[in-house]
Amino acid sequence: MVIVMKPHAPQEMIDKISQKMTSLGCDVRLTQGENYCILGLVGDTSKINPSQIEANEHVEKLLRVQHPFKLASxxxxxxxxxxxxxxxxxxxxxxxxxxxxxxxxxxxxxxxxxxxxxxxxxxxxxxxxxxxxxxxxxxxxxxxxxxxxxxxxxxxxxxxxxxxxxxxxxxxxxxxxxxxxxxxxxxxxxxxxxxxxxxxxxxxxxxxxxxxxxxxxxxxxxxxxxxxxxxxxxxxxxxxxxxxxxxxxxxxxxxxxxxxxxxxxxxxxxxxxxxxxxxxxxxxxxxxxxxxxxxxxxxxxxxxxxxxxxxxxxxxxxxxxxxxxxxxxxxxx
Amino acid sequence: MVIVMKPHAPQEMIDKISQKMTSLGCDVRLTQGENYCILGLVGDTSKINPSQIEANEHVEKLLRVQHPFKLASxxxxxxxxxxxxxxxxxxxxxxxxxxxxxxxxxxxxxxxxxxxxxxxxxxxxxxxxxxxxxxxxxxxxxxxxxxxxxxxxxxxxxxxxxxxxxxxxxxxxxxxxxxxxxxxxxxxxxxxxxxxxxxxxxxxxxxxxxxxxxxxxxxxxxxxxxxxxxxxxxxxxxxxxxxxxxxxxxxxxxxxxxxxxxxxxxxxxxxxxxxxxxxxxxxxxxxxxxxxxxxxxxxxxxxxxxxxxxxxxxxxxxxxxxxxxxxxxxxxx
Amino acid sequence: MVIVMKPHAPQEMIDKISQKMTSLGCDVRLTQGENYCILGLVGDTSKINPSQIEANEHVEKLLRVQHPFKLASxxxxxxxxxxxxxxxxxxxxxxxxxxxxxxxxxxxxxxxxxxxxxxxxxxxxxxxxxxxxxxxxxxxxxxxxxxxxxxxxxxxxxxxxxxxxxxxxxxxxxxxxxxxxxxxxxxxxxxxxxxxxxxxxxxxxxxxxxxxxxxxxxxxxxxxxxxxxxxxxxxxxxxxxxxxxxxxxxxxxxxxxxxxxxxxxxxxxxxxxxxxxxxxxxxxxxxxxxxxxxxxxxxxxxxxxxxxxxxxxxxxxxxxxxxxxxxxxxxxx
Amino acid sequence: MVIVMKPHAPQEMIDKISQKMTSLGCDVRLTQGENYCILGLVGDTSKINPSQIEANEHVEKLLRVQHPFKLASxxxxxxxxxxxxxxxxxxxxxxxxxxxxxxxxxxxxxxxxxxxxxxxxxxxxxxxxxxxxxxxxxxxxxxxxxxxxxxxxxxxxxxxxxxxxxxxxxxxxxxxxxxxxxxxxxxxxxxxxxxxxxxxxxxxxxxxxxxxxxxxxxxxxxxxxxxxxxxxxxxxxxxxxxxxxxxxxxxxxxxxxxxxxxxxxxxxxxxxxxxxxxxxxxxxxxxxxxxxxxxxxxxxxxxxxxxxxxxxxxxxxxxxxxxxxxxxxxxxx
The missing domain is CATH 3.20.20.70 (Aldolase class I)
Structure with missing residues (x-):
């Protein structure tokens, strides 16, 4: 899962989200681009509720890497x-x-x-x-x-x-x-x-x-x-x-x-x-x-x-x- | 309901469908156009099953005049x-x-x-x-x-x-x-x-x-x-x-x-x-x-x-x- | 082409539309149903502008019988x-x-x-x-x-x-x-x-x-x-x-x-x-x-x-x- | 832009794509997940042709971070x-x-x-x-x-x-x-x-x-x-x-x-x-x-x-x- 922050998102918000993701069991890899800061999540993302993250007004969007089905995959x-x-x-x-x-x-x-x-x-x-x-x-x-x-x-x-x-x-x-x-x-x-x-x-x-x-x-x-x-x-x-x-x-x-x-x-x-x-x-x-x-x-x-x-x-x-x-x-x- | 017959539909098929519609309680008004013959159905069409009519290979299509809901209308x-x-x-x-x-x-x-x-x-x-x-x-x-x-x-x-x-x-x-x-x-x-x-x-x-x-x-x-x-x-x-x-x-x-x-x-x-x-x-x-x-x-x-x-x-x-x-x-x- | 009049459309409006269609070169076949009056048009409908007819507030809708293309048909x-x-x-x-x-x-x-x-x-x-x-x-x-x-x-x-x-x-x-x-x-x-x-x-x-x-x-x-x-x-x-x-x-x-x-x-x-x-x-x-x-x-x-x-x-x-x-x-x- | 590699993509292919992206002027940040390896691109991505990347059979998909319009943005x-x-x-x-x-x-x-x-x-x-x-x-x-x-x-x-x-x-x-x-x-x-x-x-x-x-x-x-x-x-x-x-x-x-x-x-x-x-x-x-x-x-x-x-x-x-x-x-x- 990749979290794209809005341009000009405050650093403390980026830190807060990173900490929350870490507490849910993921590694967070931060990449700062010219306009956008993106957070790559590694590990077990199953405890993450995407809608909670998108509820944050400093989050631009979420990009999913993996399909959400497992047994059918x-x-x-x-x-x-x-x-x-x-x-x-x-x-x-x-x-x-x-x-x-x-x-x-x-x-x-x-x-x-x-x-x-x-x-x-x-x-x-x-x-x-x-x-x-x-x-x-x-x-x-x-x-x-x-x-x-x-x-x-x-x-x-x-x-x-x-x-x-x-x-x-x-x-x-x-x-x-x-x-x-x-x-x-x-x-x-x-x-x-x-x-x-x-x-x-x-x-x-x-x-x-x-x-x-x-x-x-x-x-x-x-x-x-x-x-x-x-x-x-x-x-x-x-x-x-x-x-x-x-x-x-x-x-x-x-x-x-x-x-x-x-x-x-x-x-x-x-x-x-x-x-x-x-x-x-x-x-x-x-x-x-x-x-x-x-x-x-x-x-x-x-x-x-x-x-x-x-x-x-x-x-x-x-x-x-x-x-x-x-x-x-x-x-x- | 209006039944549109295919161009060159045989007369006996038009008659057969007309008779069936009449037997189901509808009046049938036949209009012969240049290429298409159309049958207008008047009266209670509730016993008519559109899919049966469309199953006939001489029927081009069915045009509905009335909405199919009544209590909600x-x-x-x-x-x-x-x-x-x-x-x-x-x-x-x-x-x-x-x-x-x-x-x-x-x-x-x-x-x-x-x-x-x-x-x-x-x-x-x-x-x-x-x-x-x-x-x-x-x-x-x-x-x-x-x-x-x-x-x-x-x-x-x-x-x-x-x-x-x-x-x-x-x-x-x-x-x-x-x-x-x-x-x-x-x-x-x-x-x-x-x-x-x-x-x-x-x-x-x-x-x-x-x-x-x-x-x-x-x-x-x-x-x-x-x-x-x-x-x-x-x-x-x-x-x-x-x-x-x-x-x-x-x-x-x-x-x-x-x-x-x-x-x-x-x-x-x-x-x-x-x-x-x-x-x-x-x-x-x-x-x-x-x-x-x-x-x-x-x-x-x-x-x-x-x-x-x-x-x-x-x-x-x-x-x-x-x-x-x-x-x-x-x-x- | 079939014109479906709104329920309770005044007779004079039905007559007026019929006359106009006749003047454009079509035969009009009128069928009065329980709720809807429908007008079947026979003959050359090429001079008819469907949107003009639909502009009439007593017209419910128009049903087309024939496809609008000819050379490609x-x-x-x-x-x-x-x-x-x-x-x-x-x-x-x-x-x-x-x-x-x-x-x-x-x-x-x-x-x-x-x-x-x-x-x-x-x-x-x-x-x-x-x-x-x-x-x-x-x-x-x-x-x-x-x-x-x-x-x-x-x-x-x-x-x-x-x-x-x-x-x-x-x-x-x-x-x-x-x-x-x-x-x-x-x-x-x-x-x-x-x-x-x-x-x-x-x-x-x-x-x-x-x-x-x-x-x-x-x-x-x-x-x-x-x-x-x-x-x-x-x-x-x-x-x-x-x-x-x-x-x-x-x-x-x-x-x-x-x-x-x-x-x-x-x-x-x-x-x-x-x-x-x-x-x-x-x-x-x-x-x-x-x-x-x-x-x-x-x-x-x-x-x-x-x-x-x-x-x-x-x-x-x-x-x-x-x-x-x-x-x-x-x-x- | 984020490149998601297919599971089990060979390391040499990941390296090859990274080098190409670098040669086009981007910084590449690699994140290895459990199943997927993802490459985050930072910097000027305007010279990158997404379809060329997706043509690679080891690439799963491309995720875009930024909208492609600039003057209208x-x-x-x-x-x-x-x-x-x-x-x-x-x-x-x-x-x-x-x-x-x-x-x-x-x-x-x-x-x-x-x-x-x-x-x-x-x-x-x-x-x-x-x-x-x-x-x-x-x-x-x-x-x-x-x-x-x-x-x-x-x-x-x-x-x-x-x-x-x-x-x-x-x-x-x-x-x-x-x-x-x-x-x-x-x-x-x-x-x-x-x-x-x-x-x-x-x-x-x-x-x-x-x-x-x-x-x-x-x-x-x-x-x-x-x-x-x-x-x-x-x-x-x-x-x-x-x-x-x-x-x-x-x-x-x-x-x-x-x-x-x-x-x-x-x-x-x-x-x-x-x-x-x-x-x-x-x-x-x-x-x-x-x-x-x-x-x-x-x-x-x-x-x-x-x-x-x-x-x-x-x-x-x-x-x-x-x-x-x-x-x-x-x-x-």
Whole structure:
């Protein structure tokens, strides 16, 4: 950490801050420039509260040298994390495809889609039973009934299940049925939920918030990991920008950034990012070419009847085409 | 709602969609332009699922005529909502000042600050007992202990209490102590929490999410109201933009937009928006001049020792200056 | 175009607007909903000034049905535009690689790099002679001297030249040397420059502005095309978002959007988008997989001595690796 | 400047960079932390090219201590700049109101509006003769004819003129008629135009780009000032964000930031920021309350006939009300 003092900061204030930092266990290296005096802090800075320092009116700003996450950092864990779910490997060079409907709507709907995606090579079945909807008047999901249908589909196809958990109240029941628990973009900084997820023995699929920086995403992973659960799968699903033609802007450079900063697997959700089925295949290909560890794709056999997100759902035959295209790219080299 | 068909959409598809819309209870008015055929829907569109329509590959896009919120809309509730809390009126032309520390840290700290802000004319005492922190390693709040101190401060000063509730688990206990329950920016679309808030008999202070549109903020208010609680106070606290000199960008135009669209009170939080104490006073003056119904301000007698957000906390003497400046602006006309 | 009147707009105002629209040559189709009256306009809306209509205080808003660009639109020009430059084809399924230094710095530097990128299969040589720099104190380019070196490099390698033109003043001289003229992101809405480019007989490489929507990019292409020059190559080079780890956020979904909306070729500049050489190769692969018509890549044999953008320049050996990877992806299918 | 080396950077690389920095005239202060080695640079860093340093693969990042602008910086010029235009003072605590039509359309239109705004107390007359329009098919301004009408209006009312210059080609003619030359948001980083403006003896009104940081705005001012023209008036006119209800998001906190960082005057354009006349008055009041040095307001006596920007133009009677409201706020204290 580097503290930049304001020009003309009184010497006694510089001394006072230096002493305080020393008392908190850091070495302080003072450098006096032409206009600015800067204090480099060496050692364990974990007890330092940056906001307290910035509260000082003679402090210009604080420059951070190190990222604030540790367990999620590749610096302290150089090799890729590989998460195993019922024989599927996620991370470490594997390409894992999760697919299925946005919402579980009925046994027939789920079974039809589950068999279709299984046939085309999907590894994990997705499907929402508890649905976060922008409007209180929209379909809110089938709840536990939906979870039971997911279990049936798992038994029928052998595919493990990923499904969303929206709150602590329903955590236990979702945990009982799901193989991977998804925390949605709007809950990425629901810290109470993250803490609960940290005590789960199931892997967590953590989606990046609509306006979360990559560092914030990794800090939310850190929340989960700091409570004991090291199995976190990150998911980029589009960020909010000024562009309105797509629902969100898919940030594929996040793959390379996360690969540099962290050892955790990172998958891509092109369905939510774009909101348009016609863009799902090209962006899936792009994601795998950049180096993503997998995809999560919405598939529906009757999108025009889907209770949620029909506009971005692929029909099974289009999903088949996507799978063939993605396999070719994944096979390169 | 207006459906725009793709150029060259087959007539039978236009007929099929028209029939479906009619079967859902809408009148359909078809207009054939040079390149585009558009379908205007009249009547109750509440049963229509836009995403199902957009899933049709012959549909270019959907244009919405009406906002999706009803209870929060000024269209159906023209007069301002005025919320009464222990004699304080919020909304309807009143200027309400909420002030206090970011976090409750100790009895001495809270009492000192509570008396100071009361003396300068603050109406409501703020203070966090449960703290949403980006890092799992930061101070997470005193919990119920903090709530008890807030109650003491209320008894000592007569000021009602506003404090944050982070999850359903602690909702009951926070509800018991607080006069107004705050839902933070990161929880604005924690729909489970919103539903619980809708069943509370206490007013809810709902903060705008970092990247939430004003419409989404009003939809989150609609969630609360649709469950029965009509007492929602909105709060603009800065949105996330590309500008990094301030922590967030305070969107004061949101005041005028919300006044047009909704009857709910809207207050401003300049402390979190800017992250810098030196900007709190000028932006507070700006907020009142634009027409905000109040402010929520962080005050600390020793910001350089604050356990959270010291950098944006005003010392009591600076808060006093702010109060005098704001009073002058509020008195105009 | 659809005009949405405010609830309770007086009938005489609705009539007045209808008459005005009719007098401007449109048919007006009126639909009266429960709360809103909407006016659908059919026919030639080109004489209508939307801002005049919105100036009316009884008008709620205007909904646009059609995109405002015509010459750039795929609707009126379904087949891909293919631009030929000295035998290179750009667009229509070809993958064109433009590579070279950010700035032309010296004959030795340019020749070294030009031969290196030619050897690895680049089709077009890039290099800046006039440099738009954020700081007036930074290297501003070699000017015409640089253009002459580019010509030498062209003669030596046979590669056509793409180089930036910053203003009308130097347009003639750049036009004389360059095979493709680049208009930079910061000049995307320099309308005087666009008009001049529209009178050129050389293709224009038009970069998307840092915060330009795709529609605005196409409107800037329309400016050029409306003056007579139909040879416009679009370039996505990252947009400005809240994320700061990368310099900008590369919007690869823009490729699919532009392919839907327009017939013009679209290439990707991963060097400027990310600002980091280590991200150039993976995002180049992603761009080609999504369907870009080409790439523009910064290469420097001594990035640590480059006068501009060293941090994002690839060394020739890394460029070679990129070329091999991109070729494999382009060869698929 | 502080260079952060990557963990495990080889000692010889650290030495090599240190030597290079020393050879460029800086003192280097090395601090070895647990994971990171950092190099603090003291002295004249102006010869250092940050991108060259970041090109080194052992360098993690560069942290800047000092802002890159000098002439525009309050650090080296503590007192406010006050610009005098025909007796009007801009900056230094004065509140200057510029008002008039978006475009000059005819003598009658301009004279009507000029007399109206003069009567209500406006100090400077605005009006566009050269118009930057998003569409090539929109009204592009009256050109020199418009400038002549502005001169007539100046003679009739005594108000000095502010009008936009779009390019170098027309700079001389605009300079001849205008008292203040405006550079529009889309030209904020048209560096050729900035250089020309730097050689003018007229004050420049420099608008912030739609996605320009405050630092970039000040760097564009620095461009002008570095060529000799110290009379730069900054203007905040809304930035581009994800919010679409207003055309742009007016960033009133920019006023306080600029007052801290720079000595130049800063005015606010609420008309372009919001795009809606109903928001102009409240945000004007807010701007003055925050501490702006003035406003620039679009006024039109017949907005529904305006050739540009009718939707955001105030009628004279509404402008009168705005003036009275603003005067009361300006009079406080």
């Amino acid at each position: 590749r610096l302290f864990h150089p090799e890729d994390t590989v998460i195993q779910v019922n024989g599927c490997k996620i991370g470490g060079g594997n390409v894992t495809i999760m697919a299925g409907p946005c919402s579980v709507e009925s046994e027939e709907q789920l079974m039809t889609i589950a068999h279709a995606v299984k046939k085309e090579g999907a590894h994990i079945l997705r499907g929402g039973a508890y649905k976060p909807r922008t409007s209180p008047y929209s379909f809110q999901g089938m709840g536990e009934e939906g979870l039971k249908l997911l279990q049936k589909a798992k038994e029928a196809t052998g595919m493990p299940i990923v499904t969303e958990v929206m709150d602590q109240e329903n955590f236990d029941v979702v945990e009982q049925y799901a193989d991977i628990l998804q925390i949605g973009a709007r809950n990425m900084q629901n810290f109470s939920l993250l803490k609960r997820a940290g005590k789960s023995n199931k892997p967590i699929l953590l989606k990046r918030g609509l306006s979360a920086t990559i560092e914030e995403l990794l800090m939310s992973a850190e929340y989960i990991m700091s409570k004991g659960n090291q199995n976190v799968i990150l998911c980029e699903r589009g960020i909010r920008t000024f562009e309105t033609y797509t629902r969100n802007t898919l940030d594929l450079s996040a793959i390379t950034v996360i690969k540099e900063l962290s050892h955790l697997p990172i998958i891509i959700d092109p369905s939510h990012a774009t909101g348009k089925w016609s863009m799902v295949e090209p962006l899936s290909k792009g994601a795998i070419a950049v180096g993503a560890d997998g995809l999560i794709i919405e598939v529906h056999h009757q999108p025009e009847l889907a209770l949620s997100d029909g506009a971005q759902s692929l029909k099974p035959e289009k999903f088949a085409r996507l799978m063939r295209a993605v396999e070719k790219i994944a096979a390169i080299e | 000024r269209l159906f509730h023209p007069e301002d909502t005025v919320i009464q809390v222990n004699g304080c009126k919020i909304g309807g032309g009143n200027v309400t000042i909420m002030a206090g520390p970011c976090s409750v840290e100790s009895e001495e700290q809270l009492m000192t600050i509570a008396h100071a802000v009361k003396k300068e004319g603050a109406h409501i005492l703020r203070g966090g007992a449960y703290k949403p922190r980006t890092s799992p390693y930061s101070f997470q709040g005193m919990g119920e202990e903090g709530l008890k101190l807030l109650q003491k401060a209320k008894e000592a000063t007569g000021m009602p209490i506003v404090t944050e509730v982070m999850d359903q688990e602690n909702f009951d206990v926070v509800e018991q102590y607080a006069d107004i329950l705050q839902i933070g920016a990161r929880n604005m679309q924690n729909f489970s929490l919103l539903k619980r808030a809708g069943k509370s008999n206490k007013p809810i202070l709902l903060k705008r999410g970092l990247s939430a549109t004003i419409e989404e903020l009003l939809m989150s208010a609609e969630y609360i109201m649709s469950k029965g609680n009509q007492n929602v106070i909105l709060c603009e606290r800065g949105i996330r933009t590309f500008e990094t000199y301030t922590r967030n960008t305070l969107d004061l135009s949101a005041i005028t937009v919300i006044k047009e669209l909704s009857h709910l009170p809207i207050i401003i939080d300049p402390s979190h928006a800017t992250g810098k104490w030196s900007m709190v006073e000028p932006l507070s003056k700006g907020a009142i001049a634009v027409g905000a119904d109040g402010l929520i301000i962080e005050v600390h007698h020793q910001p350089e020792l604050a356990l959270s957000d010291g950098a944006q906390s005003l010392k009591p003497e600076k808060f006093a200056r702010l109060m005098r400046a704001v009073e002058k602006i509020a008195a105009i006309e | 795929r609707l009126f020009h379904p087949e891909d535009t293919v631009i030929q430059v000295n035998g290179c084809k750009i667009g229509g399924g070809n993958v064109t690689i433009m590579a070279g230094p950010c700035s032309v710095e010296s004959e030795e530097q340019l020749m070294t790099i030009a031969h290196a990128v030619k050897k690895e299969g680049a089709h077009i040589l890039r290099g800046g002679a006039y440099k738009p720099r954020t700081s007036p104190y930074s290297f501003q380019g070699m000017g015409e001297e640089g253009l002459k070196l580019l010509q030498k490099a062209k003669e030596a390698t046979g590669m056509p030249i793409v180089t930036e033109v910053m203003d009308q003043e130097n347009f003639d001289v750049v036009e004389q040397y360059a095979d493709i003229l680049q208009i930079g992101a910061r000049n995307m809405q320099n309308f005087s420059l666009l008009k001049r480019a529209g009178k050129s007989n050389k293709p224009i490489l038009l970069k998307r502005g840092l915060s330009a929507t795709i529609e605005e990019l196409l409107m800037s292409a329309e400016y050029i095309m409306s003056k007579g020059n139909q040879n416009v190559i679009l370039c996505e080079r990252g947009i400005r978002t809240f994320e700061t780890y990368t310099r900008n956020t590369l919007d690869l979904s823009a490729i699919t959007v532009i392919k839907e909306l327009s017939h013009l070729p679209i290439i990707i500049d991963p060097s400027h988008a990310t600002g980091k050489w280590s991200m150039v190769e993976p995002l180049s692969k992603g761009a080609i997989a999504v369907g870009a018509d080409g790439l523009i890549i910064e290469v420097h044999h001594q990035p640590e001595l480059a006068l501009s953008d060293g941090a994002q320049s690839l060394k020739p050996e890394k460029f070679a690796r990129l070329m091999r990877a991109v070729e494999k992806i382009a060869a698929i299918e | 309050r650090l080296f010029h503590p007192e406010d700049t006050v610009i005098q235009v025909n007796g009007c003072k801009i900056g230094g605590g004065n509140v200057t109101i510029m008002a008039g039509p978006c475009s000059v359309e005819s003598e009658e239109q301009l004279m009507t509006i000029a007399h109206a705004v003069k009567k209500e107390g406006a100090h400077i007359l605005r009006g566009g003769a050269y118009k930057p329009r998003t569409s090539p098919y929109s009204f592009q301004g009256m050109g020199e004819e418009g400038l002549k009408l502005l001169q007539k209006a100046k003679e009739a009312t005594g108000m000095p003129i502010v009008t936009e210059v779009m390019d170098q080609e027309n700079f001389d003619v605009v300079e001849q008629y205008a008292d203040i030359l405006q550079i529009g948001a889309r030209n904020m980083q048209n560096f050729s135009l900035l250089k020309r403006a730097g050689k003018s003896n007229k004050p420049i009104l420099l608008k912030r780009g739609l996605s320009a940081t405050i630092e970039e705005l000040l760097m564009s001012a620095e461009y002008i000032m570095s060529k000799g023209n110290q009379n730069v008036i900054l203007c905040e006119r809304g930035i581009r964000t994800f919010e679409t209800y207003t055309r742009n998001t007016l960033d009133l906190s920019a006023i306080t930031v600029i007052k801290e960082l720079s000595h130049l005057p800063i005015i606010i354009d609420p008309s372009h920021a919001t795009g809606k006349w109903s928001m102009v008055e409240p945000l004007s009041k807010g701007a003055i309350a925050v501490g702006a040095d003035g406003l620039i307001i679009e006024v039109h006596h017949q907005p529904e006939l305006a050739l540009s920007d009718g939707a955001q133009s105030l009628k004279p009677e509404k402008f009168a009300r705005l003036m009275r409201a603003v005067e009361k706020i300006a009079a406080i204290e």
